[in-house]
Amino acid sequence: MSRIAIFASGTGSNFDAIKAAIDRNELQAEIALIVCDKPGAKVVEKAENAGIDVFQFTPKTYASKQAFETEIVKELHAKGVNLVVLAGYMRLVGDTLLAAYGGKIVNIHPSLLPAFPGKDAIGQAIEAGVKVSGVTIHYVDEGMDTGPIIAQESMKLSTDDSYEEVQQRIQAIEHSLYPKVIANVLKEATA
Incomplete structure (x- = not known):
């Protein structure tokens, strides 16, 4: 069975969705590790309550990004992780992690990339007055939200939509x- 690591920095709503899909046998994987920088x-x-191992770290206690990513890679290898899933992880992935897991790191972003990369994509979309936004899932490369797109799903926006309404609809997608x-x-990785 595939072993995934979920990297998150916040509440873990995508962690909940992934875990629920595993529990329903819709996703044939095991969450081997949660990596959290906060x-x-x-x-x-949530992870501890589910009996899932957690690696927590505070980036500023390390000499460099390379130093904490080296430790993360050791944890991933120790757990036999074969796919890294970024789910609200609010840091750019560096060279050390990319060297170890290049092509095996996916990210989810709340816009239709390449539009509105980076932080607060929902706010950026509302501010720009776009009529359509959505969600992008992509492979991670060295840039910010620039990796090859795997999937996208769109939704219409209205000028009446509040930030919270848009955020709820994006999260549902x-x-x-x-x-x-x-x-x-x-499936593709094992084919």
């Missing part, structure tokens, strides 16, 4: 789409 984040508590795409990526 000790005390809600996702850590994420929670449905991400587990399906992860399942397909894992």
Whole structure:
């Protein structure tokens, strides 16, 4: 069975969706590790309650990104992880992680890339007044939200939509789409 690591920095709503898909046998994988750069984040508590191992770290306690990524790679190898799933992980992946897992790291982003990369994509889309936004799942490369696109799903926006309404609708798409795409990526990797 495929072993995945989920990297998250916040509440873990995509972690919940992925775990639920595994529990329903819609995703044939095991969550081997949660990696979190924000000790005390809600996702850590959720993972611990589910009996999933957690690697928490505080980046500023390391000499460099290379130093903490070297430790992360050791943890991933120790757990036999074959796919890294970024789910609200708010850091750019560096050279050390890319060297070890290049082509095996996926990310989810709340816009139709290449539009609105980076932080607060929902706010960027609302500010720009676009009529359509959505969700992108892509492979991770050295850029910010620049890797090859795996899947996208769009939704219409209205000028009446509040930030919270757009965010809820985006998250509903994420929670449905991400587990399906992860399942397909894992199938292709073993084919």
